[in-house]
Amino acid sequence: MKRKVEDYIKSVFASNHEVMSNPTCYIYDLEEVTDRINEINNFKLANVSLYYAMKANPNKDILRHVLANSGITGVEIASIGELNIARAAGLESASKVLFTGPGKTTVELNEAVKEKIRFINVESVVEAIRINAIAEEEDIEKVNVLLRVNINYFLDGAFEYMAGMSTKMGIDQSRFYEDYEIISKLDHINVCGFHVFAADGVLDYQILLKYIDFVFKFVKEAEQVVGNIDVIDFGGGFGIDYTKSNRYFDVKAYFEGLKFAIEKYSFEKKEFILELGKYIVGSAGYYATRIVDIKECKGMKHIVTAGGVNHMRLPIATDRKHPVYVINMEIPKLYNEQIEVSNEIVDIEGPLCMTEDKISWDEPIEHASIGDIVVLTQSGAYCYSASTLWFLSHQLPLELII
Ligand SMILES: Cc1ncc(COP(=O)(O)O)c(C=O)c1O
Numbered sequence: 188m189k190r191k192v193e194d195y196i197k198s199v200f201a202s203n204h205e206v207m208s209n210p211t212c213y214i215y216d217l218e219e220v221t222d223r224i225n226e227i228n229n230f231k232l233a234n235v236s237l238y239y240a241m242k243a244n245p246n247k248d249i250l251r252h253v254l255a256n257s258g259i260t261g262v263e264i265a266s267i268g269e270l271n272i273a274r275a276a277g278l279e280s281a282s283k284v285l286f287t288g289p290g291k292t293t294v295e296l297n298e299a300v301k302e303k304i305r306f307i308n309v310e311s312v313v314e315a316i317r318i319n320a321i322a323e324e325e326d327i328e329k330v331n332v333l334l335r336v337n338i339n340y341f342l343d344g345a346f347e348y349m350a351g352m353s354t355k356m357g358i359d360q361s362r363f364y365e366d367y368e369i370i371s372k373l374d375h376i377n378v379c380g381f382h383v384f385a386a387d388g389v390l391d392y393q394i395l396l397k398y399i400d401f402v403f404k405f406v407k408e409a410e411q412v413v414g415n416i417d418v419i420d421f422g423g424g425f426g427i428d429y430t431k432s433n434r435y436f437d438v439k440a441y442f443e444g445l446k447f448a449i450e451k452y453s454f455e456k457k458e459f460i461l462e463l464g465k466y467i468v469g470s471a472g473y474y475a476t477r478i479v480d481i482k483e484c485k486g487m488k489h490i491v492t493a494g495g496v497n498h499m500r501l502p503i504a505t506d507r508k509h510p511v512y513v514i515n516m517e518i519p520k521l522y523n524e525q526i527e528v529s530n531e532i533v534d535i536e537g538p539l540c541m542t543e544d545k546i547s548w549d550e551p552i553e554h555a556s557i558g559d560i561v562v563l564t565q566s567g568a569y570c571y572s573a574s575t576l577w578f579l580s581h582q583l584p585l586e587l588i589i
Pocket of ligand 1: 240287422425464
């Protein structure tokens, strides 16, 4: 954990009245967000556009910060709710928006078409027919879309898979030409390209490059039928390390490999889109919560914190722990025999009445006392907004910005 973040957490938990009365918060380090965006922009090719996948973290301050960075072309939204949040955070125009995700409702498609969002990601024939009907009714000549294809390639080595196996995402590559024949007859649909997001949490850039080669082969072949396409959207997927071993996604090597693939297939005139979430905000976030109690039961110690899976659901839901740090707050003991943790393996659990309420487990802890702060790093993406925040109606965690 960065020294400046540790000092900040220590000071807000010691002196900030709001934090003391609500001893759980997310802390976001905006400098880290800037560093990640700049890193990508330093290495990316001129024909790669970088969008922020809002689903990773729709916090308004983060969004405002991201949108103000000239290295960001726009945002990828998964609902009209996200569009409204982006607008409130200063998004000037829907032409900077990509709308993705399966199961878009007719109401949402209606708004997306009327707002002239840059690309609607078409996930099925049904969706294309609905968009076409809306455009017809609204007297809109063409709606620009990307066709999402579930490519027949299993991208082994990711955290979560969206494609390469049977999923609800996109159009199955095996039935692409049949489906395209129907879509191509829709007067108001303008197919500008493909969306091929397949997996997230990939730390090894070479895995993504192998997938890209397979995708490019498909695109070359599909262009014989579809005609020339302008855009290939890779979605997200750059991973971050959830251990303390400091592995990282090699952004420079990824773009070198992408350049090689583009030249191999003569795709220099196309635009390539990245919709990154986790890589941009994941390492900028910290979840910090006060230790309320420490208990020993049947030979094992349990650290009980003010916040649990209601605020931080993903570790237990996905069986992936975050790096844990304990900040010592030197709070006096309530009684002499009060239990502490010293070089032991413990579970760290929230206040909910369920045994699965663990924010970490089998965790080696050097030292912890009641009143100390447990910090989970790598908590900027898919944490706050992906939690069951209202379960048991505890206070919501504060969101603080460094
Ligand atoms: C369509 C789409 N684009 C982008 C992303 C962002 O992915 P990541 O956070 O891995 O960069 C996701 C994540 O699920 C997604 O579904």
